[in-house]
Amino acid sequence: MYIEADDAKLLLAEVGRFARERIGSAVARPETPVDVFVLDALTREARELGILPQEGAGxxxxxxxxxxxxxxxxxxxxILAHVGYANAGIAVAxxxxALARWLSAALGAPFDAEDLHATTLVPTGHFGLARTAAARWIKSADQSDEEVALLADWLDRTAHTTTVIAPSPWSTLFWPVWRDGLIAWQRADRSQLTVTRLDAQHGLDELAAFAVRxxxxxxxxxxPDAGASRAIFGQVLALDMIGLLAIATGAVTRGHEMARDFAALRTQGGVVIARHPAVQQMLSEIEIARRQAEAALDGFAKPIGDIDIGTVAAARAGTHPLLCHAANQVVQIHGGIGYMRDAGAxxxxRDVNMLKLMTGGTREAHAFVAGWTGTFA
Amino acid sequence: MTASHLSGHLPADHALSPAWQFKRFPAIGRMLADYPARDLWDTDFARLPAPLARQRLRAREFAERYLVPAAAELDLAPHAAAGTCHPLARSILAEAGRQGWLSYFLPRPLGSMAWRTLPYAPIWQSTLIVEEFSRACGGLMLLLSAHHLGVMPLVLGGDLGTILRFVAPVYRACERGDPHLVAFAITEPGAGSDAEDGHGASLYHPGVIATPTKGGYLLNGRKCYISGGDLAKTATVFAALQGEGMDSWTCFYVDCTAPGFRVARTELKMGMRASGAADLEFTDMFVPTDRIIGGLRNGWALNRATLNASRIPVASMAVGFARAATETAVEFARRYLLGGKALIHYQDVQLHLATMVAETRAMRSLVWQEARHAWRPRQLDASLCKFHATDRAQHVCEMAMDLLADHGVQHEQRVEKIFRDVRLTRIFEGTNQINRLSMMEDWQGQLLAPDRPVGV
Structure with missing residues (x-):
């Protein structure tokens, strides 16, 4: 089913209202994260409204x-930008x-509506992005023995623990595993896994962190067969990276509004701080980061089959640190109050940092891009 | 790690490795080229004058014994009600007091400063201690360090009599293991930067007012974000005189148990959670005239001198955080295996760590360079140190998180806490924007002098 851009805009206006009014009211106290019951109720509402997938396969x-x-x-x-604007944790959940549901459909596996509440996904191995090897494998490039060994290790779920960030009651996990030179997808029940609940993680307070083996x-x-295996893995990785970037963009948009509002009210030196070049410069940096992220996201508004995973990784590596800087400037503009949890800045x-570090982080995105575009003897 | 050399590098005994060959140089060549490959901390340790090196080592030992084991628990503890102190923090405060870490700005018998360190600027001594404490735990470091900020106006603004009357008893109590913390209260709701910037202050309407009364003054108003204000027994509070502006700012040394004083709330902070940030409320609080520090209307200058004294130690906090982040990242890279080998063997990881180490050591060089000569710390130097070191330290902490990637989000890995802690250093003691302006304010005499080149 296809949707015209104008229709998408109308639907997004509704999503924006839902995010600001329903989610916004539920998360009004930034220092008190929503509990799993509220998250579940919001998920049901979003499903009924069609923001999240309905029953069946699409x-x-x-x-x-x-x-x-x-x-x-x-x-x-x-959708992700609007929900990320209201709350990045809910957006990630x-x-x-939804990506797990997309993957199920791609694999021809069943996925009912209730699965949406209980299933999460990790698209990468236990650390980083397997340097250059994953990108080269997606591209079907010849793999050296060392690269094959690296991929096998990267996706070895019994030898290594993987960090999972998800709503605490999750019961099913999708993650890639290495099988005979291909990337397969394991849909594991929590009972099959060794799961350790970790201390409070850096951000995304609505979710919890787990070490899973x-x-x-x-x-x-x-x-899947070899061709499908490469395509599906590449597309899941691309969708995940783009999704995290969209959520971060939404979160920074919210921060930008907070910073502008604060700068228009707070006085220093007898004038509102928005009149100080120091603050204007920081607001501009936030604006520039947002625009760069929005431009990148606009470039990904095309069929997934046309999206180049190297471009996605490059956009993430180039843009996400800017968004982190922008989020920091939101705090800096607020001054002392920006450091306090009840202010929200x-x-x-923390949330934008988390989004940068998930899915292998951005540091190894450089190696991934090199693997995608580089020439190897 | 048992490998004899890092991937991509030659082993130390290889024919093309220079280090072992330096030892074969003739005597003069050996003298000029051969070097011991010491641990980097030890290298800087050896460069310090012996009394300061000993103090640095003592601070490290205290931090590792008392602060490190408590850091995670205090960071994760529920937000404490105003005026309460976690038992763990209380016991650390008492031990710190007994060991002299709350009284080191004056020599014995008034304080705990060893006589052999007297030839060295107290701020230099302080930076060494603060770096070690910050490396262990930002919150506990602040709990132990904000007190010195509170005492500073008493030292800078008072005569010997003031020191004997007010500072010595504070220090004695601390050394008995009965910590008497002193808070420094300048920030007011709606006026963080106006309390730290001259131009802003000239246009600001003060919020805490001192009204003359028989035998003293009545304080009314509110201070906010006062580090350690929730546990302080006394505080140096800056207030304007009734009907006057910021140029009437006066420092009052207040008793926090006196009527009219209230800790209204403490903040739930992003990091440095072992230390409280308090709102202090004054309602007709009587302060006797003899508790005015530095004289009427001298508070603004006293405030600025205090900030000049504190900003280099704040820069050393940044060094401690960058060092903690770097050491944590190095340990992670040494132990974490990818593809059957430790991360440290990958060239890009080596490049990343090299940058972090260089950043951290460049910060320390800057801080020590300024601290060494900071008998009378210049505003320009102190502000420059503070904004540059804290900005760069946050970058180093971000690099550590980036290196750990998905694992960097875990509290157990420490770096995310270090990031939350370092974030505050770019805000307090004047935001880094205010510190840049503060530097220019102090420099303007040279910048505007006609027909004179400006040296940098």
């Missing part, structure tokens, strides 16, 4: 349902579960 306009056309992609990116008997692995910094 056919709607929910998050990550229309990835085969530009309008659908624009809609998904807009929905993004990852596969048990010896973990099953439920789907292995510092949460944006």
């Amino acid at each position: 056919g709607g306009f929910g998050l990550w349902e229309g990835t085969d056309d530009a309008g659908g992609m624009a809609l998904s990116l807009g 929905w993004h990852r579960s 596969a048990g010896a008997g973990a099953s439920g692995t789907a292995t 510092e949460k944006i910094v």
Whole structure:
């Protein structure tokens, strides 16, 4: 099902209202994260409104349902930006579960509406992005023995623990595993896994952090054929990276508004601080980061099959640190109050940092880009 | 790690490795080229005058024994009600007091400063201690350090009599293991920067007012974000005189148990959570005339001198945080295996760590360079140190988180806490924007002098 850009805009206006009014009221106290019951209720509401996918395998306009056309992609990116504006933690929960649903569909596996509440996804191995190897594998480039060994280790779920950020009651996890030279997808029940709940993580307070390792008997692995394996892995990785960027852009948009509002009210030296070049400069830096991120996201509003994963990784590596800087400037403009949890600005910094570090982080994105574009003997 | 050399590098005994060959140089060549490959901390340790090196080592030992084990628990502890202190923090305060870490700005018998360190600027001594404490835990460092900020106006603004009457008893109590903390209160709601910038202050209407009364003054108003204000027994509070502006600012040494004083609330902070940031409320609080520090209407200058004295130690906090982040990243890279080998063997990881180490050591060089000569710290130098070191330290902490990637979000890995702690150093003691302007304010005499070149 395709959607025209104008229709997508109308739908996004509704999503924006839902995000600001329903989610916004639920998360009004930034120092008190929503509990799992509120998150579950909001998820049901979003599902009923069609913001999240409905029953069955697609056919709607929910998050990550229309990835085969530009309008659908624009809609998904807009949904994540709006929800990320209201609350990045909720946006990540929905993004990852909707992506799990997308993956199920790609693998031809069943995924019902209730799965949306209980399923999360990790698109990468236990650390980083496997340097250059993952990118080269997606591209079908010849792999050296060392690269194959690296990929096997990267996706070895029994030897290494993987950090999972998800709503605390999650019961099913999708993650890639290495099977005979291909990337397969394991859909593991929590009971099959060794799961350790970690201390409070850096940000995304609505979610929890877990160190997860596969048990010896973990099953439920789907292995596509070689071509599909590469395409699906590349597309899941691309959608995840784009999604995290969209959420971060939404969060920084919220921070930008907070900073502008504060700068228009707070006085220093007898005038509102918005009149001080020091503050104007910081507001401009936030604006520039937002514009760069929005331009990048606009470029990804096209069918997933047309999206180049190297471009996605490059955009993430180039843009996400700017968004982190922008979030920091939101705090800096607020001064002391920006450091306090009840003001909300510092949460944006922590959330945007988290989004940068997830999915392998941005440091290894450089190696990934090198693997995608580079020449190797 | 058992490998004899890092991937991509030659082993130390290789024919093309120079270090072992330096030892074979003739005597003069050996003298000029051969060097011991010491640990970097030890290298700087050896460069310090012996009394300061000993103090640095003592601070490190205290931090590792008392602060490190408590850091995570205090960071994760529920927000404490105003005026309460976590038992762990209380016991650390008492031990710190007994060991002299709350009284080191004056020599014995008034304080705990060793006589052999007297030839060295107290701010230099302070930076060494603060770096070690920051490396261990930002919150506990602030709990132990904000007190010195509170005492500073008493030292700078008072005569010997003031020191004997007010500072000595504070220090004695601390050394008995009964910590008497002193808070420094300048910030007011709606006026953080106006309390730290002359131009802003000239246009600001003060919020805490001192009204003359028989035998003293009545204080009314509110101060906010006062580090350690929730536990302080006394405080140096800056207030304007009734009907006058900021040029009437006066420092009052107040008893926090006196009627009219109230800790209204403490803030739930992003980091440095072992230390409270308090709102202090004054309602017709009587302060006797003999508790005016530095004289009427001398508060503004006293405030600025205090900030000049404190900003270099704040820069050393940044060094401590950058060092902690770098050391944590190095340890992670040494132990974490990817593709069967430790991360430290990957060239890009080596490049990343090299940058972090260089940044950290450049910060320390700057801080020590200024601290060494900071008997009378210049505003320009202190502000420059503060804004540059804290900005760069946050960058180093971000690099550490980037290196750990998905693992960097975990509290257990420490770097995310270090980031939350370092973030405050760019805001307090004047935002880094205010510190840049503060530097220019102090420099303007040279900048505007006609027909004179400006040296940098």
